[in-house]
Amino acid sequence: MNPKSPTKTELPLYKASPALEAIDIAQQAQNDQRVYIETYGCQMNVSDSELMSGILTRNGYEMVDRVDDANVVLLNTCAIRENAEEKVLNRLVHLHHRKRRQSDLVLGVCGCMAQHMKTKLIDAAPYVDFVLGPDAYRNLPMAISSVTTGDPFLGLKLDRGEDYADIAPIRKEGIRAWLTIQRGCDKMCTFCIVPFVRGRERSIPMHLLVDDVKRLADEGFKEVVLLGQTVNSYDDGTHNFGDLLFGMSEVEGIDRIRFTSPHPSDATDALIEAMASCDKVCNQIHLPLQSGSTRVLETMRRTYTAEAYRELVAKMRAHIPDLSISTDVIVGFCGETEQDFMETYDLMAEIRYDSAFMFKYSSRDGTLAHKTLDDDVSEEEKGRRLKEIIALQENISHEINQELIGETVEVLVEGESRRDPDNFQGKTDGFKTAVFPKESSEIGDLVGVKVESVTAHTLIGSMVAAPE
Numbered sequence: 001m002n003p004k005s006p007t008k009t010e011l012p013l014y015k016a017s018p019a020l021e022a023i024d025i026a027q028q029a030q031n032d033q034r035v036y037i038e039t040y041g042c043q044m045n046v047s048d049s050e051l052m053s054g055i056l057t058r059n060g061y062e063m064v065d066r067v068d069d070a071n072v073v074l075l076n077t078c079a080i081r082e083n084a085e086e087k088v089l090n091r092l093v094h095l096h097h098r099k100r101r102q103s104d105l106v107l108g109v110c111g112c113m114a115q116h117m118k119t120k121l122i123d124a125a126p127y128v129d130f131v132l133g134p135d136a137y138r139n140l141p142m143a144i145s146s147v148t149t150g151d152p153f154l155g156l157k158l159d160r161g162e163d164y165a166d167i168a169p170i171r172k173e174g175i176r177a178w179l180t181i182q183r184g185c186d187k188m189c190t191f192c193i194v195p196f197v198r199g200r201e202r203s204i205p206m207h208l209l210v211d212d213v214k215r216l217a218d219e220g221f222k223e224v225v226l227l228g229q230t231v232n233s234y235d236d237g238t239h240n241f242g243d244l245l246f247g248m249s250e251v252e253g254i255d256r257i258r259f260t261s262p263h264p265s266d267a268t269d270a271l272i273e274a275m276a277s278c279d280k281v282c283n284q285i286h287l288p289l290q291s292g293s294t295r296v297l298e299t300m301r302r303t304y305t306a307e308a309y310r311e312l313v314a315k316m317r318a319h320i321p322d323l324s325i326s327t328d329v330i331v332g333f334c335g336e337t338e339q340d341f342m343e344t345y346d347l348m349a350e351i352r353y354d355s356a357f358m359f360k361y362s363s364r365d366g367t368l369a370h371k372t373l374d375d376d377v378s379e380e381e382k383g384r385r386l387k388e389i390i391a392l393q394e395n396i397s398h399e400i401n402q403e404l405i406g407e408t409v410e411v412l413v414e415g416e417s418r419r420d421p422d423n424f425q426g427k428t429d430g431f432k433t434a435v436f437p438k439e440s441s442e443i444g445d446l447v448g449v450k451v452e453s454v455t456a457h458t459l460i461g462s463m464v465a466a467p468e
């Protein structure tokens with residue numbers, strides 16, 4: 001039932017060189033398996049799916065874009081809230097039907113939910129062929145090929161030495177590339193499952209990352225988004241996050257650098273200096289608040305107070321002109337009173353974020369909050385609080401965007417607008433979506449767009465000369 005996971009050394013080591021990659025593919029293309037990866041959750045999972053594509057392609061598997069074309073389906077899953085796991089369980093029921101019709105279909109569950117549920121996933125869905133956590137992707141070829149043995153393959157060992165630094169991900173073409181610079185998290189916020197499913201924090205050496213960025217520039221990418229759970233605690237033993245931003249800014253051909261998500265407690269002066277002085281580093285930060293109540297922040301073990309957060313925002317705004325700030329907020333955490341909630345509401349109103357991701361607290365089995373605190377805010381009350389801050393934030397986002405009417409913003413053209421093929425869409429430096437008639441611009445251009453009208457989420461305008 002539970003075959004021993006192979007050790008890393010038993011598996012081939014891959015080189016990132018495209019030439020060697022081609023030889024690998026030629027030598028290893030020994031099967032006709034076509035793999036479709038369906039990705040759930042955050043950008044880190046999108047990046048991990050690219051990594052999985054890299055591993056599989058070099059082992060002779062063909063990657064396909066449609067589930068109908070596949071005979072191997074991998075779900076790369078999320079465990080952050082209960083509804084993320086429910087979504088995948090529902091999807092599995094669907095895929096089970098497909099498996100009944102398509103007898104050679106291989107079904108693997110990978111990522112955070114796999115690591116979280118472990119064998120419980122097999123109990124819930126016995127037709128799943130393998131379950132692989134985030135540190136076990138090197139085992140993908142073995143997991144797929146072992147399906148004939150009948151027993152589900154389990155790869156659930158977290159490995160603090162695994163950074164996949166030697167594996168070249170396969171990215172979809174585009175102008176924005178996601179680059180994982182760090183894996184895992186050492187922070188242990190009491191509500192959060194991430195440290196349990198992604199393991200301890202580890203950073204990829206800076207020289208490899210700078211080489212990656214050079215390669216991305218050669219491939220035509222214009223923007224790089226650095227990813228890590230607490231991305232600004234990056235530390236490769238020699239370099240900190242500020243060093244990395246300075247180093248990457250030197251790379252020619254890349255116009256913009258962003259990162260997500262930093263932790264407020266690791267927002268050092270080195271980070272602020274790098275943001276203020278590197279032109280390519282966008283004046284935009286996603287700075288998760290979680291709660292505006294210091295008492296709640298303490299029970300969450302967020303390691304900062306509301307006051308310290310407020311001061312940090314003031315300091316960043318003082319040093320970085322036109323800084324665009326977004327955040328994450330949780331309502332209804334264990335013991336959150338109306339007073340605590342109002343402190344969150346008031347702090348959001350005071351800071352005036354450009355945008356926010358807002359969530360109802362979802363108790364996660366395995367976390368300290370689940371073990372030691374009462375999930376005592378009712379579902380209805382969580383819903384009411386969530387509605388209130390969403391309404392507040394919508395107003396603020398709309399008002400901030402309205403102030404941009406008549407201004408010219410710099411937009412990196414990403415592609416056709418989903419609603420109108422005559423329009424292009426792209427992001428501003430502050431990561432706001434802008435839509436404008438195509439005219440003579442091309443994908444990948446940096447253009448000036450004069451804002452004519454706005455919604456809470458989009459700027460609508462037309463092209464003019466780019467701002468100085």
Ligand code: SAH
Pocket residue numbers: 080081191192193194228229230260261262288290328329330359360361362363364
């Ligand atoms: N440091 C990571 C956090 C990942 S989780 C990052 O920012 O990349 C993303 C967000 O999900 C968190 O900031 C938090 O607001 C929310 N979240 C995490 N655990 C949650 C839970 N148990 N219930 C509700 N929201 C949660």
Ligand code: F3S
Pocket residue numbers: 185186187188189192193194195229230263
């Ligand atoms: Fe989760 Fe806190 Fe880390 S939110 S990812 S434990 S910083």
